[in-house]
Amino acid sequence: DGGITQSPKYLFRKEGQNVTLSCEQNLNHDAMYWYRQDPGQGLRLIYYSQIVNDFQKGDIAEGYSVSREKKESFPLTVTSAQKNPTAFYLCASSIGKESYEQYFGPGTRLTVT
Amino acid sequence: DAKTTQPTSMDCAEGRAANLPCNHSTISGNEYVYWYRQIHSQGPQYIIHGLKNNETNEMASLIITEDRKSSTLILPHATLRDTAVYYCIVRAYGGATNKLIFGTGTLLAVQP
Numbered sequence: 130d131g132g133i134t135q136s137p138k139y140l141f142r143k144e145g146q147n148v149t150l151s152c153e154q155n156l157n158h159d160a161m162y163w164y165r166q167d168p169g170q171g172l173r174l175i176y177y178s179q180i181v182n183d184f185q186k187g188d189i190a191e192g193y194s195v196s197r198e199k200k201e202s203f204p205l206t207v208t209s210a211q212k213n214p215t216a217f218y219l220c221a222s223s224i225g226k227e228s229y230e231q232y233f234g235p236g237t238r239l240t241v242t
Numbered sequence: 243d244a245k246t247t248q249p250t251s252m253d254c255a256e257g258r259a260a261n262l263p264c265n266h267s268t269i270s271g272n273e274y275v276y277w278y279r280q281i282h283s284q285g286p287q288y289i290i291h292g293l294k295n296n297e298t299n300e301m302a303s304l305i306i307t308e309d310r311k312s313s314t315l316i317l318p319h320a321t322l323r324d325t326a327v328y329y330c331i332v333r334a335y336g337g338a339t340n341k342l343i344f345g346t347g348t349l350l351a352v353q354p
Contacts, residue, residue, distance in 0.1 A: 133285075160340060171329065171344030172286070179340075187341065219285050226340045229276070233285025 132156065133234035135220050140239045142214075150205045150237045152220035158232070159225045161203040165189060166217040166236075175218075178203055179226050207239065214241045246330045251349040254324075260317040262348050264330030267311040273334050275306060276342070277315045279326040286329065286344070289315065320352045 133154045142148045154161065160179045164172040174187030178197040192211025197203050203222075207214045217238050221231040247265040254260040266275065277289040290297055290304045292313070297304045303316040317324055329347040 162341075164344075169346065171346055172342070173344075174341050177341070217283075221285070223340060227335065228340065229274070229291055229335070230288040231286075231340070231342060233287070236283070236285050238283075 133220060133222055133232055135218075135234040135237050138235065138237060140237055142239070142241050144241055145209045146241075147209060148207050148214075148239065148241075150207065150218055150220075150239070152203045152205065152234060154201055154203075154220075154222045154232075154234075156222055156224075156232060157200070158222035159200070160223045160228065161197070162221040162223075162231065163187075163193070163195065163203070163205045164219045164221065166219060172219060175205065207241075214239060246332055246345055248328075248330050248345065248348045250346070251351065253351050253353055254317075254320045256322060256352055256354050257319055260320040260324065260350055260352070262315040262317075262328050262330075262350060263312065264314070265312045266330070266332045269310050269332050270334070273332050275304065275310075275313050276331040276333060277302070277304065278329045278331065278342070278344070279324075280329065280347070281323075281326045289328075317350075320350075322352050322354060324350065325352045326350060 136151045162177045163175040166172050176195040178184035194206045219236045220234045223231045276291040278286040280286040292304045306313045327347040329344050
């Protein structure tokens with residue numbers, strides 16, 4: 130089945146540690162995105178990538194980093210510089226920048242204490 | 243991208259039609275109306291989109307007013323599995339990022 134996988138579903142870390150969230154897609158999509166969702170809020174864009182080896186900052190990129198070495202993979206690192214890292218993180222992909230529809234993964238819930 | 247306004251929550255009886263309104267009075271001529279939904283603790287799911295004509299697919303219908311300042315998403319026969327937060331998003335086709343701006347949406351509770 131084609132789709133987007135994110136792992137793990139739940140992740141716990143101590144404050145001050147970097148953590149990397151996985152996102153893989155087998156839809157052959159060019160564009161991939163990372164969003165953050167806080168309780169009761171909508172989604173906010175962290176980073177996006179429209180093609181391999183290229184990515185751009187979204188609205189709330191501070192404290193995060195990404196890489197796009199392969200078309201199917203777009204991992205997100207939450208660094209210790211991110212002041213409020215506890216959140217629900219969602220990865221998405223679309224055929225391209227012009228696509229009407231984004232496909233979302235199941236999300237990773239990160240808790241930092 | 244234009245801003246949207248949706249009610250915070252709505253109830254609907256199972257088997258009845260659910261009509262979810264959205265106001266987008268500042269919409270521009272090149273902006274589409276998109277609807278996504280998010281079931282609790284899952285990723286959002288695309289439902290439907292439209293520019294100015296009414297649209298229908300296997301999930302829902304989208305009715306856009308003639309002046310395009312508001313729209314209504316219709317789930318014709320709501321089931322318990324349709325309980326979710328529904329997001330109305332207005333966005334120009336393409337653009338620099340293909341970014342979707344999600345507000346807080348409408349929590350639709352389908353009652354048995």
